[in-house]
Amino acid sequence: MSELDIPGLDVSSRVRARDIQMAAVADVRRRVLMISGAVDALDHDVAMSLYLPEPGRWQVIKSETNLTDQTWVAMQVTTDDDTHFIDGDDGMIMSRQFARTFLTPDQRRLTFHDGEVRPGESMLKVFDLECTTRRPTYAHARYSASPTDSPEQTAEAVRKLVADGIPQRPVIEMIVPVTVIG
Numbered sequence: 001m002s003e004l005d006i007p008g009l010d011v012s013s014r015v016r017a018r019d020i021q022m023a024a025v026a027d028v029r030r031r032v033l034m035i036s037g038a039v040d041a042l043d044h045d046v047a048m049s050l051y052l053p054e055p056g057r058w059q060v061i062k063s064e065t066n067l068t069d070q071t072w073v074a075m076q077v078t079t080d081d082d083t084h085f086i087d088g089d090d091g092m093i094m095s096r097q098f099a100r101t102f103l104t105p106d107q108r109r110l111t112f113h114d115g116e117v118r119p120g121e122s123m124l125k126v127f128d129l130e131c132t133t134r135r136p137t138y139a140h141a142r143y144s145a146s147p148t149d150s151p152e153q154t155a156e157a158v159r160k161l162v163a164d165g166i167p168q169r170p171v172i173e174m175i176v177p178v179t180v181i182g
Contacts, residue, residue: 046139082131
């Protein structure tokens, strides 16, 4: 009997490690969390859980590659109840691909817009988080315009989703392994 014939061993319908691979390194001395990976989910949001060496403030530098066949024209990051973004003079929020950001007053939803990430391209985001627990969770949602939308329709859709948020879709939950240095 081959290993593929063992009942319960086939996890292809519930494990997406082939598609979504994320890894992180936490530099404790500098309080920097570097995360890289790839996303191929078109109709799902991606929720990431991390095990940090300690709670507190962390600068997140995140790179991900668009493995979908759609161009992302906006990206939303939403934190759990125990985590929030830091903005203003105390924090940095930026992306190489998006010229503008919007942070809600409760500092739990951050939207990157006014740019794009084409299929096969990588996206770089930097933001500061304050985590009251060692296991923060945050979700990523991407918005791709319909191929039939005019530039005006796309701009209006992005304006609306910045104001109201990207509606939640089914979620792929993943635990990102964290290597601790420093």
